[in-house]
Amino acid sequence: MHEATIKNLRIIEQFLKDNHLKAEIELSGSGCEGRCSEGPNIIIDGTCYHRMEKGALIDVLNRKFGTENNGGE
Amino acid sequence: MNHSYPIYTAEAECQDCFKCVRHCPVKAIKVENGHASVIPELCIACGHCVEICPARAKKVRQDIGRSRQLLTQRKIPVYASLAPSWISEFKGLPKENLIAALHKLGFAGVSETALGAQVVSSQLAESLRGIHSGVMISSACPVAVDMIRKYIPEFTSTITPVLSPALTHARMLREKFGADIAVVFIGPCIAKKNEADRHPNLINTAILFPRLIEWFKEEGIDPWQIEPQADDKFVLEDAEEGALYPIEGGMNKTIFAHGGCEHINYTCISGVQALSQALNGLRPQDVKEPVFIETLACIGGCVHGPGTSHISPGLLERLRVIGNTTMRSELPKRGELDIMETYNASAVNDTTFSLQEMKKALRRVGKTSSEDELNCGGCGYDTCNNFARALIEGKAEPNMCVSYLRKLAQKKSNAILRCVPAAVVIVERGLKLIECNQRFAELLGEDIKMMYEVKPGMAGADLRRLIPFADLFEQVLSSGNEIKRDMLRLGKQLLSVNIFNIDSKQVVGAMLFDVTSTEFRREQIAGQAREVINKNLATVQDIACRLGEHMAETEILLRSIADDYAGHRNGGNADHGK
Numbered sequence: 297m298h299e300a301t302i303k304n305l306r307i308i309e310q311f312l313k314d315n316h317l318k319a320e321i322e323l324s325g326s327g328c329e330g331r332c333s334e335g336p337n338i339i340i341d342g343t344c345y346h347r348m349e350k351g352a353l354i355d356v357l358n359r360k361f362g363t364e365n366n367g368g369e
Numbered sequence: 370m371n372h373s374y375p376i377y378t379a380e381a382e383c384q385d386c387f388k389c390v391r392h393c394p395v396k397a398i399k400v401e402n403g404h405a406s407v408i409p410e411l412c413i414a415c416g417h418c419v420e421i422c423p424a425r426a427k428k429v430r431q432d433i434g435r436s437r438q439l440l441t442q443r444k445i446p447v448y449a450s451l452a453p454s455w456i457s458e459f460k461g462l463p464k465e466n467l468i469a470a471l472h473k474l475g476f477a478g479v480s481e482t483a484l485g486a487q488v489v490s491s492q493l494a495e496s497l498r499g500i501h502s503g504v505m506i507s508s509a510c511p512v513a514v515d516m517i518r519k520y521i522p523e524f525t526s527t528i529t530p531v532l533s534p535a536l537t538h539a540r541m542l543r544e545k546f547g548a549d550i551a552v553v554f555i556g557p558c559i560a561k562k563n564e565a566d567r568h569p570n571l572i573n574t575a576i577l578f579p580r581l582i583e584w585f586k587e588e589g590i591d592p593w594q595i596e597p598q599a600d601d602k603f604v605l606e607d608a609e610e611g612a613l614y615p616i617e618g619g620m621n622k623t624i625f626a627h628g629g630c631e632h633i634n635y636t637c638i639s640g641v642q643a644l645s646q647a648l649n650g651l652r653p654q655d656v657k658e659p660v661f662i663e664t665l666a667c668i669g670g671c672v673h674g675p676g677t678s679h680i681s682p683g684l685l686e687r688l689r690v691i692g693n694t695t696m697r698s699e700l701p702k703r704g705e706l707d708i709m710e711t712y713n714a715s716a717v718n719d720t721t722f723s724l725q726e727m728k729k730a731l732r733r734v735g736k737t738s739s740e741d742e743l744n745c746g747g748c749g750y751d752t753c754n755n756f757a758r759a760l761i762e763g764k765a766e767p768n769m770c771v772s773y774l775r776k777l778a779q780k781k782s783n784a785i786l787r788c789v790p791a792a793v794v795i796v797e798r799g800l801k802l803i804e805c806n807q808r809f810a811e812l813l814g815e816d817i818k819m820m821y822e823v824k825p826g827m828a829g830a831d832l833r834r835l836i837p838f839a840d841l842f843e844q845v846l847s848s849g850n851e852i853k854r855d856m857l858r859l860g861k862q863l864l865s866v867n868i869f870n871i872d873s874k875q876v877v878g879a880m881l882f883d884v885t886s887t888e889f890r891r892e893q894i895a896g897q898a899r900e901v902i903n904k905n906l907a908t909v910q911d912i913a914c915r916l917g918e919h920m921a922e923t924e925i926l927l928r929s930i931a932d933d934y935a936g937h938r939n940g941g942n943a944d945h946g947k
Contacts, residue, residue, distance in 0.1 A: 307370075310370070311370045314370055315370070345438070345442060346441070346442070347434060347437065347438070348434075349434035350373065350434075351372055351373075351430065351432055351434050351435040351574070352434040352435045352437070352438035354370050354371075354372055355435050355438060355439075355573075356438070357370060358370060
């Protein structure tokens with residue numbers, strides 16, 4: 297698996313752990329989707345998110361699961 | 370899930386020089402097994418470490434991916450809040466070009482953060498009119514605000530309870546264009562990323578000018594060549610006096626211009642050190658006069674922030690801002706926009722440790738008495754006490770103490786020189802002694818031994834005046850090839866000498882063993898061995914000679930016996946007798 301995707305996987309796992317969302321999520325890798333130039337890609341409930349670097353991924357996850365941080369002090 | 374802290378160290382590139390620790394105004398950098406890392410709770414995001422790191426190992430979270438994600442996938446309008454220091458960063462670029470370039474990136478609209486500044490100034494001017502004593506500190510600079518909240522907490526109550534211009538501007542944009550928009554701050558300031566993280570409902574993310582320039586390149590957009598269209602204009606309106614904020618005194622001027630608060634003493638403090646120097650040791654209630662402090666963490670103001678390219682001299686940056694600002698003749702009264710904000714202290718607890726703990730920590734770096742405490746600052750901490758406290762807190766490591774490392778190295782070499790069973794001398798280019806041990810002096814006779822007693826190590830002595838074969842050292846120093854000699858004559862003595870490189874062609878060392886005695890004994894043995902050989906030879910010859918004579922004699926006797934015996938048997942002529 298591509299290194300960036302592995303990093304993203306770690307972030308997702310950490311995200312699920314932090315927000316105790318383990319039960320509802322089923323994690324699966326998928327073969328080549330032919331859109332590597334826009335990668336790393338992640339598909340959540342059918343929507344494909346492109347160029348998922350760490351910050352962008354956290355935003356997507358926060359919004360998807362309504363766990364916007366409330367002032368990270 | 371929170372985003373990672375905006376400033377971090379790329380460990381692979383960190384070269385453990387601790388320069389960041391030295392330059393961090395609040396010592397918010399921990400060193401663990403040699404690597405420096407930022408401690409978010411202590412950091413005020415001033416960006417000094419990012420700017421001075423020689424290995425470029427201190428990185429800033431770039432947030433371009435997040436901004437691109439907002440623009441491409443969110444299907445909501447994204448507005449750019451452009452910091453006024455853009456005029457200094459994009460020297461001579463018409464604003465229409467920059468706006469056109471940002472539109473091309475996908476921004477629905479570009480607006481000036483200075484508009485927020487104008488609202489802040491008008492609100493402050495109104496509240497200052499009623500203030501007749503006490504200190505009020507601006508909340509415009511997030512680094513200064515964090516510096517006070519964490520390190521001068523007693524002044525937190527004096528921070529003016531209003532949002533910063535950027536957050537105010539974000540609220541203005543959301544008032545105007547609806548709540549379901551995104552706002553991206555573009556400016557020179559890393560701490561804005563902290564502001565965005567703390568107010569995600571106002572500013573979605575913040576990016577620095579250099580990253581924007583890279584983003585333009587990635588997307589093939591050249592702001593200098595772009596053809597601006599009619600609609601490439603700032604949304605809401607063009608800013609006026611608010612554009613003065615990123616230079617020293619700018620904010621004060623805009624508040625003063627509102628009139629009615631001439632009785633206030635306006636002060637501008639720029640630089641984190643200047644701020645702590647101005648306030649430390651002071652209590653808010655000690656100040657009777659009405660004072661307003663415009664705080665700027667960056668010397669020279671935001672135009673000189675960590676997210677700028679610092680190419681032009683400070684004065685030019687300042688003049689560009691002034692040149693880009695028009696002062697409205699009369700300034701509008703405060704609008705209804707609610708920009709109230711509360712600031713709470715979050716004091717960094719300055720734990721004091723017991724004397725034993727401090728002594729133990731100081732002992733770890735060889736500091737046993739107050740004379741040892743040089744307070745040289747080499748480790749990055751002003752005093753050995755502060756360094757000891759950092760050691761106890763696990764923020765620092767012994768090998769950061771330069772004087773300790775030097776003393777330790779010296780102790781090691783002294784011990785070795787003292788105990789090695791040979792004469793040792795260390796010489797630098799020009800054959801001047803750096804050091805020698807006592808055996809070396811003793812080897813060279815009484816008066817050198819006396820010299821050694823007067824000046825142990827005889828540093829600076831000229832080797833040529835001490836030993837005849839100094840030229841060998843010269844050879845090693847110039848060629849870099851080491852030399853070994855088994856028997857060198859020095860007066861009556863015989864020496865085995867091994868000259869080796871310590872720092873090739875700069876510093877060489879030599880081990881000299883006195884082998885005269887061993888040499889003498891070796892000759893003795895050799896001599897005795899020869900003696901034994903000679904003796905053997907002599908006896909052998911003697912024996913051989915005797916043996917020969919003996920053989921000759923016995924041969925004659927035996928032959929005569931044989932003849933007699935043969936004659937008796939041959940003819941009976943035994944006339945020899947009956």
